[in-house]
Amino acid sequence: MSEFSGNGPIPDSPISDSPIYGLMAEFDSAQELVSAAHKAHEAGYQKIDAYSPFPIEGLAEAIGFHKNRVPLVVLIGGLVGGISAYALQYWIAAITYPVNIGGRPFHSWPSFIIVTFEMTILFAGLSAAIGMLALNGLPMPYHPVFNVPEFAKASENKFFLIVFSNDPKYDAARTRSFLNSLAPRMIAEVPS
Amino acid sequence: MATNTQIPVADRRVPVIAPGYTFSTIGEKISNIVLSRPVSLGWIFGFLIVFSMMNLLMMALGYLFIKGTGIWGINIPIGWGFAIVNFVWWIGIGHAGTLISAILCLLRQTWRNSINRFAEAMTLFAVACAGIFPLAHTGRPWLAYWLFPYPNTMNYWPNFRSPLVWDVFAVSTYFTISLVFWFVGLIPDFASLRDRAESTLVQRIYGLLAMGWRGSARHWHRYETAYLLLAGLATPLVLSVHTVVSFDFAVGIVPGWHTTIFPPYFVAGAIYSGFAMVLCLAIPIRAIYGLQDFITMRHLENAAKVMLATGLIVAYGYGMEAFMSWYSGSQFDSFLLWNRFHGPYRLSYMALLACNILIPQVLWLKRFRVSTGWLWLISFVVLVGMWLERFIIVVVSLSRDFLTSSWGMYYPTKWDWMTFAGTIGMFLTAMWLxxxxxxxxxxxxxxxxxxxxQVHEAEEVKQ
Structure with missing residues (x-):
C-alpha cells in the first residue's frame, strides 16, 4: 500500500544492511524548515522527508512530493458507492421484489436518488479517511524517527528534516556537512 | 500567498486567538486539561447529576422493552408524539457541528478552528441521542436491522420509495461520516498528547489512537487533501440529512406537513438550534476551563449572528406557512392556521413564536451579543423554541387532520418525559467525559x- 512519492520507495521499516536510517536536522521555525527542504532538494537529495507539528503550505512540494492519490481514491469510492446503491435499489424494486406502491412504476428512479446520494457520500467519505491512512502507511506504531529523543517535539514546536540513508547521494560525512550548512539547531543520526 | 501575519489596524474586532501564544503554549494549555488537570469536585458532582439523568433513559427504555410503546402517550391519530419530536430536535442540534467543521472550513473561516472539535463532538452525541427515538419507536427495536437491505430467509426487501427508509440511510451515513471526520481531525492531536503524556499507560492509549502519526510532510499533504474532501462531502450531506427528515413529513398529505418549503426551513431551523446548543455549551466550558483566549468574544458574537440569520429564515418559514394557508384556498390549510392560534395547543404556538422569533431579535443589539449571560439565556430560549416547533409540527398537525371523527389529543406520559430527560443526560454525560x-x-x-x-515565499527567494 505504500506509495510514497514519485521518486521511488522510501524505506519505512528498518533496513537490514544499514544500521543508520538517516540523518536528521532540527529547526526552530517553519520558515527555516521549508527553505532547508528546498535546498536539500535542489542539492539533489531525493529521499528526504520533513516533519512538522502542523501542515505547512509548500513543504510537500519543497521535498519533491507531488503525486497525491487521495482524490482518485475518493472518486473511485464515491462512484462505487453511488452506482452500487442505485443498482441495488433497481434490482430490489424492479426485479426481485416488485411491489406496487401507490401505482408508481417499479423503476421509480426519483425515489432512488436519495439513497444513491447518501451512499455516494458514505463510500467517498470512508475512502477519504481509509485511503489517506493507507497511502500514508498508517497505522504504524513503530518508526525509526521516534528513536531520536528530540523528535518528541515534532508534535509541539520543532521542525525536522531527514535525509534517508538509502538516498543515492547519501554519504555519512558529506550529508552531515551539507545539513550543517543549513544551520540547524542540532543534527542526529537516526538508528534503524 | 495569503498571509495573516498582521491584523490590519482598521480591524478592531476581537482576534480569534489572544496574542502572546506560541506553538508550545497552545499545545500545553489544551492538552493540560486532559493530561494533568486534577479532577475537580465540581466535575464529579456534575457528572453524578448528568449520569443519574442518563439512568432515567435506561429505566425508561428498559420498561419500554418490556411493555412496548403503549407506555408512551402516543395514540391514533397521534402516532408520532415525543419520539419523533425529540428525534428531529436532536438531529437538528447536531447540524451546527457539521456546519462549523465542514462549511466554515470550505469558506476559510479561521475562527472555526477553536470551536470545531467540540462542536463535532456535540454532533456525534446529539445524533446518537436522536437515533434512540426512531429505534425505540419502531416498537421492536431488536428487529431494527430489517430496515437495511440484506438477503434474508423472509425474501423481504425494504421499500426504497418510503421516506422512512431514506431516513435510515441519511441518518446512519451522517453519523458515520461525522465520526470519521471527527476522528481524522483528532489524529494529529492524539500524536501531540502521546508525546506530552507522562504516564506510560496514557502514552500507549493516545499512541494507539494516533496510529503512529509523525507529522511527515507527505502525510500532512495527503491529510489536508482528505480533510478538505471530507469537508466537501459533509457539506451536501448535512444539508441532505434534515432535508430527508423533512421529507418524512412533506411526503405525507397531512395539512401542515405537505409543503415544499419544508426542506430549507428544516435545515435553517436545524442550524438555528445547533448554534444555540453550541453557545449553551461553549459559554460555561470556556469559563470553567479558562479558554477565553481561544474561544473569544469574536466566536460567541459570530455564533450569535449565525443564530440571528437562521432565526430569520425560520421566521420566514412561519410567515410562508401562514401565507400559504390563506393563498392555497384549501379549507384544511386555513383551518390549520386558525387551529394553531385558537386550538387546544395555542399556548405552545404562542410560546414558539415568542422563543423563536420575538426574543432572539434582541441579538441585533451588540450589547446582548457580547454579554455571555444574555447570550446563554437567549440560546436556551431558542433551544426550547425549536423543540416547541417540532412539537407543533408533529402533534398539532396530527391531532386535527381532515375528518373531525379522527381528531384526538396527545398527552405525554411520565415515560415520555423520562426518555427525553434521559437523552439530555446521555448527551451531557458524553460531553462531560x-x-x-x-x-x-x-x-x-x-x-x-x-x-x-505561515511561510513567506518572497523571503525565501531572498535567502
Whole structure:
C-alpha cells in the first residue's frame, strides 16, 4: 500500500544492511524548515522527508512530493458507492421484489436518488479517511524517527528534516556537512 | 500567498486567538486539561447529576422493552408524539457541528478552528441521542436491522420509495461520516498528547489512537487533501440529512406537513438550534476551563449572528406557512392556521413564536451579543423554541387532520418525559467525559492561526 512519492520507495521499516536510517536536522521555525527542504532538494537529495507539528503550505512540494492519490481514491469510492446503491435499489424494486406502491412504476428512479446520494457520500467519505491512512502507511506504531529523543517535539514546536540513508547521494560525512550548512539547531543520526 | 501575519489596524474586532501564544503554549494549555488537570469536585458532582439523568433513559427504555410503546402517550391519530419530536430536535442540534467543521472550513473561516472539535463532538452525541427515538419507536427495536437491505430467509426487501427508509440511510451515513471526520481531525492531536503524556499507560492509549502519526510532510499533504474532501462531502450531506427528515413529513398529505418549503426551513431551523446548543455549551466550558483566549468574544458574537440569520429564515418559514394557508384556498390549510392560534395547543404556538422569533431579535443589539449571560439565556430560549416547533409540527398537525371523527389529543406520559430527560443526560454525560479525555480544541489547527506558521515565499527567494 505504500506509495510514497514519485521518486521511488522510501524505506519505512528498518533496513537490514544499514544500521543508520538517516540523518536528521532540527529547526526552530517553519520558515527555516521549508527553505532547508528546498535546498536539500535542489542539492539533489531525493529521499528526504520533513516533519512538522502542523501542515505547512509548500513543504510537500519543497521535498519533491507531488503525486497525491487521495482524490482518485475518493472518486473511485464515491462512484462505487453511488452506482452500487442505485443498482441495488433497481434490482430490489424492479426485479426481485416488485411491489406496487401507490401505482408508481417499479423503476421509480426519483425515489432512488436519495439513497444513491447518501451512499455516494458514505463510500467517498470512508475512502477519504481509509485511503489517506493507507497511502500514508498508517497505522504504524513503530518508526525509526521516534528513536531520536528530540523528535518528541515534532508534535509541539520543532521542525525536522531527514535525509534517508538509502538516498543515492547519501554519504555519512558529506550529508552531515551539507545539513550543517543549513544551520540547524542540532543534527542526529537516526538508528534503524 | 495569503498571509495573516498582521491584523490590519482598521480591524478592531476581537482576534480569534489572544496574542502572546506560541506553538508550545497552545499545545500545553489544551492538552493540560486532559493530561494533568486534577479532577475537580465540581466535575464529579456534575457528572453524578448528568449520569443519574442518563439512568432515567435506561429505566425508561428498559420498561419500554418490556411493555412496548403503549407506555408512551402516543395514540391514533397521534402516532408520532415525543419520539419523533425529540428525534428531529436532536438531529437538528447536531447540524451546527457539521456546519462549523465542514462549511466554515470550505469558506476559510479561521475562527472555526477553536470551536470545531467540540462542536463535532456535540454532533456525534446529539445524533446518537436522536437515533434512540426512531429505534425505540419502531416498537421492536431488536428487529431494527430489517430496515437495511440484506438477503434474508423472509425474501423481504425494504421499500426504497418510503421516506422512512431514506431516513435510515441519511441518518446512519451522517453519523458515520461525522465520526470519521471527527476522528481524522483528532489524529494529529492524539500524536501531540502521546508525546506530552507522562504516564506510560496514557502514552500507549493516545499512541494507539494516533496510529503512529509523525507529522511527515507527505502525510500532512495527503491529510489536508482528505480533510478538505471530507469537508466537501459533509457539506451536501448535512444539508441532505434534515432535508430527508423533512421529507418524512412533506411526503405525507397531512395539512401542515405537505409543503415544499419544508426542506430549507428544516435545515435553517436545524442550524438555528445547533448554534444555540453550541453557545449553551461553549459559554460555561470556556469559563470553567479558562479558554477565553481561544474561544473569544469574536466566536460567541459570530455564533450569535449565525443564530440571528437562521432565526430569520425560520421566521420566514412561519410567515410562508401562514401565507400559504390563506393563498392555497384549501379549507384544511386555513383551518390549520386558525387551529394553531385558537386550538387546544395555542399556548405552545404562542410560546414558539415568542422563543423563536420575538426574543432572539434582541441579538441585533451588540450589547446582548457580547454579554455571555444574555447570550446563554437567549440560546436556551431558542433551544426550547425549536423543540416547541417540532412539537407543533408533529402533534398539532396530527391531532386535527381532515375528518373531525379522527381528531384526538396527545398527552405525554411520565415515560415520555423520562426518555427525553434521559437523552439530555446521555448527551451531557458524553460531553462531560469528552472534555476530560480528548482535546476539546483542535491543537494543530489552532497552531496554524499563529503568524509564525505561515511561510513567506518572497523571503525565501531572498535567502
Amino acid at each position: 469528552f472534555v476530560r479525555i480528548l482535546p476539546m480544541i483542535s491543537i494543530f489547527e489552532l497552531r496554524t492561526l499563529l503568524p509564525e506558521s
